[in-house]
Amino acid sequence: MPAPIRLRELIRTIRTARTQAEEREMIQKESAAIRSSFREEDNTYRCRNVAKLLYMHMLGYPAHFGQLECLKLIASQKFTDKRIGYLGAMLLLDERQDSTLVFLSGWFFNNTQYVQGLALCTLGCMGSSEMCRDLAGEVEKLLKTSNSYLRKKAALCAVHVIRKVPELMEMFLPATKNLLSEKNHGVLHTSVVLLTEMCERSPDMLSHFRKLVPQLVRILKNLIMSGYSPEHDVSGISDPFLQVRILRLLRILGKGDDDSSEAMNDILAQVATNTETSKNVGNAILYETVLTIMDIKSESGLRVLAINILGRFLLNNDKNIRYVALTSLLKTVQTDHNAVQRHRSTIVDCLKDLDVSIKRRAMELSFALVNGNNIRGMMKELLYFLDSCDPEFKADCASGIFLAAEKYAPSKRWHIDTIMRVLTTAGSYVRDDCVPNLIQLITNSVEMHAYTVQRLYKALLDDISQQPFVQVSSWCIGEYGDLLVSGQCEEEDPIQVTEDEVLDVLEGLLASNLSSPVTRGYALTAVMKLSTRLSSVNRIKKVVSIYGSSIDVELQQRAVEYNALFKKYDHMRCALLERMPIMEKAAANGPTETVQTNGEAEPAGLEPKHPPTIIQPANQANDLLDLLGGNDVVPVISTAPAMKPASAGGELLDLLGGLSLSAPTPAPPIPMSQPPFLLDGLSSQPLFNDIATGIPPMTAYNKNGLKIDFTFERSNTNPNIAIITIHAANSTEAEMTNFVFQAAVPKTFQLQLLSPSSSIIPALNQGPVTQVIKVLNPQKQQLRMRIKLTYNHKGSPVQDLAEVNNFPPQSWQ
Amino acid sequence: MQFMLLFSRQGKLRLQKWYVPLSDKEKKKITRELVQTVLARKPKMCSFLEWRDLKIVYKRYASLYFCCAIEDQDNELITLEIIHRYVELLDKYFGSVCELDIIFNFEKAYFILDEFLLGGEAQETSKKNVLKAIEQADLLQENQSEDWGGLAAEEVL
Numbered sequence: 012m013p014a015p016i017r018l019r020e021l022i023r024t025i026r027t028a029r030t031q032a033e034e035r036e037m038i039q040k041e042s043a044a045i046r047s048s049f050r051e052e053d054n055t056y057r058c059r060n061v062a063k064l065l066y067m068h069m070l071g072y073p074a075h076f077g078q079l080e081c082l083k084l085i086a087s088q089k090f091t092d093k094r095i096g097y098l099g100a101m102l103l104l105d106e107r108q109d110s111t112l113v114f115l116s117g118w119f120f121n122n123t124q125y126v127q128g129l130a131l132c133t134l135g136c137m138g139s140s141e142m143c144r145d146l147a148g149e150v151e152k153l154l155k156t157s158n159s160y161l162r163k164k165a166a167l168c169a170v171h172v173i174r175k176v177p178e179l180m181e182m183f184l185p186a187t188k189n190l191l192s193e194k195n196h197g198v199l200h201t202s203v204v205l206l207t208e209m210c211e212r213s214p215d216m217l218s219h220f221r222k223l224v225p226q227l228v229r230i231l232k233n234l235i236m237s238g239y240s241p242e243h244d245v246s247g248i249s250d251p252f253l254q255v256r257i258l259r260l261l262r263i264l265g266k267g268d269d270d271s272s273e274a275m276n277d278i279l280a281q282v283a284t285n286t287e288t289s290k291n292v293g294n295a296i297l298y299e300t301v302l303t304i305m306d307i308k309s310e311s312g313l314r315v316l317a318i319n320i321l322g323r324f325l326l327n328n329d330k331n332i333r334y335v336a337l338t339s340l341l342k343t344v345q346t347d348h349n350a351v352q353r354h355r356s357t358i359v360d361c362l363k364d365l366d367v368s369i370k371r372r373a374m375e376l377s378f379a380l381v382n383g384n385n386i387r388g389m390m391k392e393l394l395y396f397l398d399s400c401d402p403e404f405k406a407d408c409a410s411g412i413f414l415a416a417e418k419y420a421p422s423k424r425w426h427i428d429t430i431m432r433v434l435t436t437a438g439s440y441v442r443d444d445c446v447p448n449l450i451q452l453i454t455n456s457v458e459m460h461a462y463t464v465q466r467l468y469k470a471l472l473d474d475i476s477q478q479p480f481v482q483v484s485s486w487c488i489g490e491y492g493d494l495l496v497s498g499q500c501e502e503e504d505p506i507q508v509t510e511d512e513v514l515d516v517l518e519g520l521l522a523s524n525l526s527s528p529v530t531r532g533y534a535l536t537a538v539m540k541l542s543t544r545l546s547s548v549n550r551i552k553k554v555v556s557i558y559g560s561s562i563d564v565e566l567q568q569r570a571v572e573y574n575a576l577f578k579k580y581d582h583m584r585c586a587l588l589e590r591m592p593i594m595e596k597a598a599a600n601g602p603t604e605t606v607q608t609n610g611e612a613e614p615a616g617l618e619p620k621h622p623p624t625i626i627q628p629a630n631q632a633n634d635l636l637d638l639l640g641g642n643d644v645v646p647v648i649s650t651a652p653a654m655k656p657a658s659a660g661g662e663l664l665d666l667l668g669g670l671s672l673s674a675p676t677p678a679p680p681i682p683m684s685q686p687p688f689l690l691d692g693l694s695s696q697p698l699f700n701d702i703a704t705g706i707p708p709m710t711a712y713n714k715n716g717l718k719i720d721f722t723f724e725r726s727n728t729n730p731n732i733a734i735i736t737i738h739a740a741n742s743t744e745a746e747m748t749n750f751v752f753q754a755a756v757p758k759t760f761q762l763q764l765l766s767p768s769s770s771i772i773p774a775l776n777q778g779p780v781t782q783v784i785k786v787l788n789p790q791k792q793q794l795r796m797r798i799k800l801t802y803n804h805k806g807s808p809v810q811d812l813a814e815v816n817n818f819p820p821q822s823w824q
Numbered sequence: 825m826q827f828m829l830l831f832s833r834q835g836k837l838r839l840q841k842w843y844v845p846l847s848d849k850e851k852k853k854i855t856r857e858l859v860q861t862v863l864a865r866k867p868k869m870c871s872f873l874e875w876r877d878l879k880i881v882y883k884r885y886a887s888l889y890f891c892c893a894i895e896d897q898d899n900e901l902i903t904l905e906i907i908h909r910y911v912e913l914l915d916k917y918f919g920s921v922c923e924l925d926i927i928f929n930f931e932k933a934y935f936i937l938d939e940f941l942l943g944g945e946a947q948e949t950s951k952k953n954v955l956k957a958i959e960q961a962d963l964l965q966e967n968q969s970e971d972w973g974g975l976a977a978e979e980v981l
Contacts, residue, residue: 017979017981018981019928019981022927022928023928026927055974055975058980058981059980059981062931062981065930065931066930069837069838069839069840069930070837071837071852089968089969090961090964090965090968091965091968091969091977091980094931094935094961094965095931095981098931098934098935098938105845105846105847105848106845123964125957125960125961125964128957129938131942132938132942135942135943136843136938136942136943137842137845139845160957163947163948164942164947167942167943167945167947168942168943170943170945171943196948196949196950197947197948197949197950197953200946200947200948200949201942201945201946201947204945242950242951242952242953243949243950245905245909250949251902251905252902252905252906252946252949253949255899255902259897259899291901291904291905292901292902292905294901295899295901295902295904295905296902298899298901299899299902302899330868330869330870331870331871331872331900331901331904332901333870334870334872334900335872335900335901365866365868365869366868366869366870367869368869368870368872368873368874369870
């Protein structure tokens with residue numbers, strides 16, 4: 012059989028292939044030849060064939076059938092075979108094959124350090140956990156040898172063993188005893204790597220090796236102070252690789268430890284000031300030094316030195332250095348904020364850099380540096396950046412701007428302006444969760460509503476493609492459309508907008524292909540809301556009914572419901588589409604707040620409820636007492652409220668007729684026997700409720716058996732918000748169904764009505780219906796309320812309007 | 825270091841050294857993606873980029889890209905020096921190395937790399953010592969062939 016083609020020949024041939032198909036054909040042919048050669052157990056050319064296989068493997072072709080051959084090569088006596096065999100093992104084998112036996116042969120049958128070196132290299136590169144476990148002992152032995160060539164390899168091999176089988180770390184400990192006394196730089200370097208690995212993995216090892224700090228400092232000092240050493244010199248610096256590794260180990264040893272940090276202070280200062288910075292190699296050492304200074308307990312002078320080095324890096328022409336500086340500054344900006352602030356302008360300049368990574372880091376760093384003092388200037392730069400940056404940045408930049416604006420906005424108007432600027436320039440990149448946050452922000456800036464809606468409207472006329480922007484805008488138009496049309500804007504010149512124009516815009520959004528389904532939903536709701544704010548109700552009705560047959564299910568549902576609102580529930584439309592109240596800060600707070608107030612209100616509500624209702628029968632009873640005279644009537648009176656509270660005097664008279672009936676009633680006589688004014692006192696002194704606020708409850712309405720009391724609380728989060736709980740009680744014999752309580756407040760207030768506990772008020776004061784009202788009173792004006800009550804009683808509908816003016820001063824002051 | 829890749833400007837792989845255990849399929853995927861990413865970089869950009877959870881350090885020497893993947897705690901700037909040292913070693917060994925040398929003598933490029941780095945870390949910081957070790961190993965190859973007969977050293981492969 013002719014000798015297999017030589018390696019270089021094969022490479023040359025394959026390179027002449029002009030197409031992928033041609034190459035594949037050549038490879039397949041050669042693969043077949045190699046395979047048959049393997050089958051014939053050809054020892055002479057095995058090496059050549061495996062080498063060719065490795066080349067083909069690099070081109071991406073399968074070579075697994077050569078795996079066994081690699082092992083045979085390793086077992087061969089010839090060094091050439093072994094060399095290719097070990098290389099093949101590293102390239103073709105992976106951890107899953109158990110090749111321990113093969114490596115063992117390396118130790119026992121060949122003493123050449125080069126073969127042992129190959130074995131160590133292979134084990135340290137791809138040894139599996141089993142292999143590591145089996146051979147750890149051999150590695151440990153070689154770690155103690157005086158042969159520096161093998162010792163350095165054994166050290167890195169040990170690193171790999173420890174990574175694979177961390178439990179074996181202990182066994183290498185004795186061998187580390189005098190590793191650092193070596194003169195050989197290779198051994199020193201690999202020893203430092205090994206020590207680093209051990210210290211990173213085990214706090215015990217870390218404390219144990221702290222004692223090496225002086226020695227490490229000495230070695231580093233020698234490297235810096237010693238003269239030119241040709242063997243290790245790189246651009247005038249002696250063994251930068253070793254210097255960097257020592258600095259890294261010092262970092263780990265000095266972290267959190269005062270003594271160690273103290274011991275390395277001087278050398279760090281020396282390296283920081285003396286290292287040549289004209290070439291990359293010097294900067295590499297400085298970089299590592301800065302990282303170490305920042306991580307250990309260094310004195311402040313050293314820290315400032317470190318930050319200044321980073322500041323100088325920022326001005327370096329080499330973009331790699333700038334990149335590294337920004338990364339480090341980002342890590343230190345939290346702890347050394349003021350020092351980093353000094354370099355703010357340079358950092359902001361980096362926003363204009365051409366490199367994407369540098370821009371990103373500069374952006375992150377800029378956001379970290381924004382504070383109340385520099386917000387205006389920084390925002391200008393950041394907005395400019397937002398305009399011109401790549402799309403991949405826009406979402407993060409927009410979110411960052413919103414956050415910074417929220418924290419440090421110097422004025423509401425500035426805040427709104429900034430939001431608008433972001434929405435109009437990067438409106439399509441704004442994150443979805445920003446939309447509700449922005450809406451909430453706008454809602455809470457009460458004075459800015461007119462200005463906001465005007466500006467948003469104007470911007471909307473120009474561009475309707477950016478969905479988050481369009482969503483926020485249509486929501487605002489829906490909410491504040493009346494302000495828009497009335498042309499009352501204080502902040503800038505009001506524009507003339509007619510109702511039709513507003514509706515044109517919204518209808519345009521609904522019809523446009525650019526609008527997403529979510530946006531359409533917003534637009535439709537906005538149109539609906541305008542039905543209570545504008546007068547073009549007919550037009551709105553038409554729009555809404557059109558979308559009742561929309562293909563989009565969500566839109567259709569909304570339209571149908573809104574249609575129903577027009578038809579069947581028109582009386583509720585105003586209440587439902589009212590101006591939005593101030594929203595609580597985060598969704599999480601909202602519901603819990605409500606629960607709390609309800610929780611507090613309920614028992615609180617019950618307590619005062621009793622005294623007031625008992626007062627009445629007590630009052631009536633007093634009259635009766637006067638009428639009837641005599642104290643023995645008292646127990647009758649006490650029981651009467653329990654059985655028939657607030658009943659007409661006639662019933663009492665009936666009871667008087669049947670004394671024995673009223674006797675065993677379990678009504679609490681004690682509070683009853685106390686004079687009414689004490690009960691009054693109880694209700695006005697908040698022993699059971701309103702402890703925090705001390706606002707007395709009041710009766711707001713009392714007619715035809717329906718009595719409505721108000722109890723008060725102040726909101727914990729916003730002192731301008733009063734939380735009123737209404738308690739509606741029905742003293743008649745028939746229950747009141749379909750009870751709806753509505754309230755209106757003067758313009759300067761805002762009202763939020765939560766759901767009632769029930770719409771049926773049971774008869775005979777058996778269980779009040781409660782409902783919570785939140786009133787925002789930012790101007791602290793006197794609270795007045797107009798209430799409207801509707802219910803069904805004994806089969807017929809009842810409706811009543813009333814004014815409530817007797818609010819206790821504490822509820823609105 | 826987790827791995828080092830050498831590839832041409834057309835994206836052809838010239839050397840791949842992996843220091844982490846990965847399946848062949850994964851290696852191919854990573855190689856393909858990374859080569860694409862690095863080749864897409866403009867000349868003005870810096871030598872570092874974030875890719876997945878790794879830091880990538882790359883440098884172009886003539887027609888070859890040298891690309892290393894390092895971990896978070898590793899020093900990017902010194903990695904550039906490591907790459908440079910490797911190129912210097914190749915240069916010294918081959919005498920003004922060019923891509924063709926590495927193509928036709930890839931096994932030697934691996935041998936040199938394996939005398940310089942082990943398990944992803946530098947094992948020898950002296951240029952002289954690395955080259956001396958390679959020299960000795962080459963000599964051993966030759967001498968064995970002489971002693972044992974059979975093919976001459978340069979004829980084996």
